Amino acid sequence: MALITEELVVLNLDSPDRHAATRVLAQALADEGRVTDLDGFLADVRKREEQMPTGLPGGIGIPHARSAHVTEPTLAFGRAPQGIDWGAEDGPAKLIFLIAAPEGGGDDHLKILAALARRLMRTEFRESLMNAPDAAAVVDVVNREVVNP
Amino acid sequence: MKFVGVTSCPTGIAHTYMAAEGLEQAAQAAGHTMEVETQGSAGFDRLSPETIAAADAVIFAVGVPVRERARFAGKPLVEADVKKAISDGPGLIARAVAAAEEAAANPAAAQAGSPAPPSGGLVTKVEEHASTGNHIRQWLMTGVSYMIPFVAAGGILIALGFMVAQLAGGKNGAIVVTKLYSLTGPPTPNPTHIVNIVTDFNPADGMHWAALLFLVGAASFSFLVPILSGFIAFAIADRPGLAPGIVGGFIAATIGAGFLGGIATGFIGGFVALWISRLKVPKGVRGVMPVVVIPLTSVLITGGLIILVLGRPIKAVSDGLASWLNGLTGTNLILLGVILGLMMAFDMGGPVNKVAYTFATTGLAAAAVATTGTSLQIMAAVMAAGMTPPLGLALATTIRRRLFSEAERENGQAAWLLGASFITEGAIPFAAADPLRVIPSCMLGSGITGGLVMLFGSTLRAPHGGIWVTPLIGNPLLYLVAIAIGTAITAAAVIALKAAGPGPVKTELDAGGLAEVVAG
Numbered sequence: 001m002a003l004i005t006e007e008l009v010v011l012n013l014d015s016p017d018r019h020a021a022t023r024v025l026a027q028a029l030a031d032e033g034r035v036t037d038l039d040g041f042l043a044d045v046r047k048r049e050e051q052m053p054t055g056l057p058g059g060i061g062i063p064h065a066r067s068a069h070v071t072e073p074t075l076a077f078g079r080a081p082q083g084i085d086w087g088a089e090d091g092p093a094k095l096i097f098l099i100a101a102p103e104g105g106g107d108d109h110l111k112i113l114a115a116l117a118r119r120l121m122r123t124e125f126r127e128s129l130m131n132a133p134d135a136a137a138v139v140d141v142v143n144r145e146v147v148n149p
Numbered sequence: 150m151k152f153v154g155v156t157s158c159p160t161g162i163a164h165t166y167m168a169a170e171g172l173e174q175a176a177q178a179a180g181h182t183m184e185v186e187t188q189g190s191a192g193f194d195r196l197s198p199e200t201i202a203a204a205d206a207v208i209f210a211v212g213v214p215v216r217e218r219a220r221f222a223g224k225p226l227v228e229a230d231v232k233k234a235i236s237d238g239p240g241l242i243a244r245a246v247a248a249a250e251e252a253a254a255n256p257a258a259a260q261a262g263s264p265a266p267p268s269g270g271l272v273t274k275v276e277e278h279a280s281t282g283n284h285i286r287q288w289l290m291t292g293v294s295y296m297i298p299f300v301a302a303g304g305i306l307i308a309l310g311f312m313v314a315q316l317a318g319g320k321n322g323a324i325v326v327t328k329l330y331s332l333t334g335p336p337t338p339n340p341t342h343i344v345n346i347v348t349d350f351n352p353a354d355g356m357h358w359a360a361l362l363f364l365v366g367a368a369s370f371s372f373l374v375p376i377l378s379g380f381i382a383f384a385i386a387d388r389p390g391l392a393p394g395i396v397g398g399f400i401a402a403t404i405g406a407g408f409l410g411g412i413a414t415g416f417i418g419g420f421v422a423l424w425i426s427r428l429k430v431p432k433g434v435r436g437v438m439p440v441v442v443i444p445l446t447s448v449l450i451t452g453g454l455i456i457l458v459l460g461r462p463i464k465a466v467s468d469g470l471a472s473w474l475n476g477l478t479g480t481n482l483i484l485l486g487v488i489l490g491l492m493m494a495f496d497m498g499g500p501v502n503k504v505a506y507t508f509a510t511t512g513l514a515a516a517a518v519a520t521t522g523t524s525l526q527i528m529a530a531v532m533a534a535g536m537t538p539p540l541g542l543a544l545a546t547t548i549r550r551r552l553f554s555e556a557e558r559e560n561g562q563a564a565w566l567l568g569a570s571f572i573t574e575g576a577i578p579f580a581a582a583d584p585l586r587v588i589p590s591c592m593l594g595s596g597i598t599g600g601l602v603m604l605f606g607s608t609l610r611a612p613h614g615g616i617w618v619t620p621l622i623g624n625p626l627l628y629l630v631a632i633a634i635g636t637a638i639t640a641a642a643v644i645a646l647k648a649a650g651p652g653p654v655k656t657e658l659d660a661g662g663l664a665e666v667v668a669g
Contacts, residue, residue, distance in 0.1 A: 048160055056167070057236045064163050089236075101162045110162065114189060117166035121174065121235070 003112055004075045004142050007032050009135035013078035013096060018053070018086050019046070022063045025076040025098040034100060037069040041100065044069070053087025060120060061086030061093035068103040073113050075099055077129070077138055095129055116146045150181045152245050153196055153204040153221075157188040158212035158231045165189035168210045168234035175238030181246075188216055195220075205249035208241055210234035219387070225252040286582070291384035292415055293581045296377040297556065299369050300578055301563050306366030308570035310359045311617045317355025321621075323614035330360030332368075373498075373574065374402035374411035377581060381415025386422035389439065393418030393447035400455050406463045407499020408577050413459060418451040463500055482526065483603045489527065490534030490599025490635075494591035497538060497573045497580060505531055510612045525608035529622065532571050533607075533632050534599040536615055538591035539568030539575030540632070541639025548640065552647045557582075568636075571615035583647070590642035598635025605631060 008028050015021035026042055029035040044067035048054070054062045061084070076098040083092030097120065101113055119125045125145055132138045154172050158164035169185040176183030186196045188211075198220070201207075206225040209215055210233060225248035227241060234241055314322035328341070335343040344357070346364065351357050378398025382390030397414030401407070425443050434442065492505035509524075509531040546553045546561025553561065560578050567575025580587040608623035622628050 051159055052232075054163070056232070062163050062167075064160060066160055066162060099163055101160075110189070113162045114166040114187065117163045118170040120163075121167050121170035 002139075002143070003073065003116070003147055004077060004139055005032065006135040006139055008034075008074065008076040009138045010076070010078040011135060011138075013080040013084070014082065015080075015084060018049070018055075018061060018063070018084055018093075021061075021078060021080065021084050021096055022046075022049075022098060025063075025078050025096065028076050029070075029074060029098070029100055032074075034071055034074040035067075035069055036071060041065065041067050041069040045098070055086025055088030055093050056120075057088055057090045058123075058126060059083065059088075059091060059094040060126065061088075061096045062099060062117075062120065063096070064099035064101070066101045066103055070100040070102045073099075073101050073110065075113075075116060075142065077142070079130070095126060112146065116142075119145050150205040150246060150249055151203055152176055152181055152183045152206055152208060152242070152249075153201055154183060154185040154208035154210060154234075155188055155215050155221075156185055156210045156231055156234060157215065161189035164212060164231045164235065168231045171234045171236075171238035172208060172210065172241065175242045179239065179242050179246075181242065183242075188213075206245040206252070208234070208245050210241065222387070225249050288381050288384040288416075288419070289412070290582055292377045292379075292381035292412075293578050294556065295380040296373055296581070297560060297578050299372045299376055300567075300574060301560070303366045303369030303373070304567040304570070304572045304575055305563060306362050306369065307572060308366075308566050308615075310361075310363030310366060311570055311614055313355060313362060314359035315614075315617045317359055321611070322356065322359065323617045324611045326356065326359045326363050327613055330357070330364060332364055370574065371402070373577065374408055375399040377408060377577075378411040378415035378418065381412065382419035382422060385416070385419025386426065389422040389426045389443045389447065390419040392444045393422050393451040396448050397451040397455050400452055401459075404456070404460045404463070405500050405503055406455070406460065407496050407502065408581060409496050409499050410455065410459065410463060412581065414451055414455050417454055418447060421450045422447040466500065482523065483600045485527070486530040486534075486599035486601075486603030487596045488599070489531050490595035490597070491592045493531060493534040493573060493599070494538050494576075494595035495588065497577050497591070502535070502573065506535070525610060525623070526603055526606065528612065529607045529609035529628065530599040530602040532609055532611075532613070532615070533602045533628060534595035534635070535573040536568050536571050536632055537594045537598045537635035537639055538573055538580075539564040540636040541568075541591065541594045542576050542579045542587070542643060543568060544636055544640035545643045549644045549648070552644060569616045571613055579643075586646040587643060590639050590646060593642050594635040594637075594639030597638055598631050601631035601634060602628060607631070 008025075010024060010028065013021055013024060015024055022045055023042060026035060026038055026045070029041070030038040035041045044065040045063050048065050049063055054064065056062065078096035078098070080092075080094050080096060083094050084096070086093035086096075097116075099113060099116070101110060125141070128141045129138060132141060152172075154169070156165045156168040156172070158168070165187050166189060169187045172185055173183050184196055184200055186193055193216070195217070201220055201224070204224060206227060207221045209226065209228045210231050211228075212231040215221075225245075227244045227248050229241055310326055311323040314326035316322070318325050330344050330346050332345070332347055334345050344360070346357055346360050350361070375395045375398035378401065379391050379395030382394025382397075384390070394415050397418045398411040401410030401414045404410070406413070422443060425446055426438065430438060430442075489505045489509070492501050495501045509528045543561045543564035546558045546564075550558055557579065564575040576587070576591055580591065605624060605627035607625070607628040609618070609621060611618040611621045614621075616629075619625050619629075
């Protein structure tokens with residue numbers, strides 16, 4: 001199964017805060033059957049977020065959790081042109097990556113998420129996501145850079 | 150320059166890898182090389198010892214404590230939160246450069262704060278920021294993890310020796326093999342016809358092969374307490390702890406203080422070595438501290454304490470128990486069986502266990518003359534009660550795997566054979582790691598088994614051998630029933646306590662667990 005599909009891309013994320021934005025992306029995961037219990041998963045993400053907000057310099061937020069309610073490692077991507085405060089020092093997040101990892105999970109699956117996390121540090125990767133014209137282009141970028149590098 | 154680093158974070162799926170990328174990019178941009186060990190949920194591939202040795206400095210950008218931190222001991226170190234490596238990789242690299250340059254300019258100062266790197270890549274299970282209770286458990290676990298190979302090798306060799314002896318020597322073979330063979334001697338005069346299997350080994354004699362297995366196993370067993378003690382001290386004080394710990398443990402074993410005595414000497418040796426190695430000394434003396442002063446004083450203090458201070462109370466307790474037991478004989482046999490059972494499981498080969506066992510075997514010697522059934526019943530109760538602790542733990546690891554670490558589960562498999570062979574020591578790795586829950590569970594099962602054997606009236610003429618001497622047991626069927634009941638009770642109790650108790654040991658052990666320490 002794919003790490004990300006077009007149904008898991010939200011290009012105009014205009015939620016008022018990070019919790020609402022997370023819920024929109026998590027709903028997409030639930031609709032696609034990647035998450036079995038929406039509220040249970042959100043609680044797990046929130047628990048991680050409360051340890052320390054996952055906003056990072058460069059306008060990105062990476063809410064994430066390992067959760068029993070996740071069926072397989074999945075990425076939901078949201079773009080918020082107006083920015084959403086994600087707790088980073090240098091300003092609001094415009095690229096939101098909701099990373100869902102299953103509780104058990106074999107190493108091979110988790111390695112994809114590790115590769116994704118490494119790509120997030122690359123400016124070109126972030127720029128091509130920022131400039132992607134549509135959902136299909138986002139999926140292309142992720143597949144090209146992370147899944148089949 | 151060459152740098153190495155470790156990154157980690159609470160969830161282990163995002164920040165760990167972003168931080169690694171951040172550090173590697175920053176190092177490359179500044180013209181350095183950098184290898185990062187990502188301790189995330191996708192497991193972690195250890196940096197090779199050569200890579201670490203070649204590094205000019207170490208960067209820890211972590212959200213949870215570094216696993217196997219001792220590998221990096223002695224290196225110039227930069228420590229920061231994991232987010233720092235994501236937001237400011239170049240800043241951390243600059244700090245690492247500064248640390249490396251400072252260390253190069255003044256090697257003594259850089260090394261002073263951290264202990265010398267442990268030789269041969271030995272690792273402890275000790276994490277920096279743990280609570281006192283966790284520290285004590287981590288110290289114990291370090292000792293236990295290094296002891297396990299000795300238990301496994303020794304116990305299984307002894308059991309195999311019994312099996313071969315049973316085949317080669319008939320129904321008394323398992324007893325004969327423990328008595329008539331030696332690696333030294335024989336004494337002169339030699340009324341019992343002791344055979345020295347070093348000089349007189351006969352490949353055609355099955356008993357000689359059995360004795361070979363038994364004696365090698367026994368040699369391995371003689372290291373249990375010294376190694377346990379030595380590596381508890383090692384976990385506390387790093388390399389300076391090894392000598393006082395091992396020597397103290399050897400003395401504890403020699404004077405019959407068992408593994409509880411070994412735990413005591415491990416702690417004493419560790420803290421004495423730690424204390425001495427932290428003393429402020431004049432510069433001229435500093436050079437000879439690790440080679441002469443620390444080993445000399447720590448070994449002397451630890452050995453002196455166990456001989457002069459701790460040895461006597463332990464012996465007094467043992468003597469007191471022995472005379473108390475002698476008073477009990479004949480008054481209430483079932484109660485006696487329960488008490489002996491409790492004693493067998495209390496310290497698994499330590500002084501209390503030995504009192505019960507010696508009480509039974511000396512009774513056996515008297516029984517050869519007096520032919521009273523009581524002594525044979527006592528022997529039967531003692532052996533059965535000594536078999537149930539490993540058997541019960543083996544059963545518990547089989548039916549509730551998740552409560553135990555990987556290494557404990559593997560140890561549990563060996564414990565079936567050890568328990569069946571009346572090698573109570575098979576339970577020590579479990580007891581040393583979690584004494585407050587394992588020892589009471591074992592005592593409960595052993596006490597009940599001891600009482601039941603008395604109730605059933607089983608008898609035994611052999612001082613050792615486990616199920617391999619079943620042909621020598623009077624009323625063997627009920628005897629096995631008593632063992633099965635005690636095994637089930639110990640397993641149930643240990644499962645209940647481990648499932649209910651706070652801070653289960655399993656979490657500590659699963660991550661970076663025992664098995665790799667043993668393998669490494």
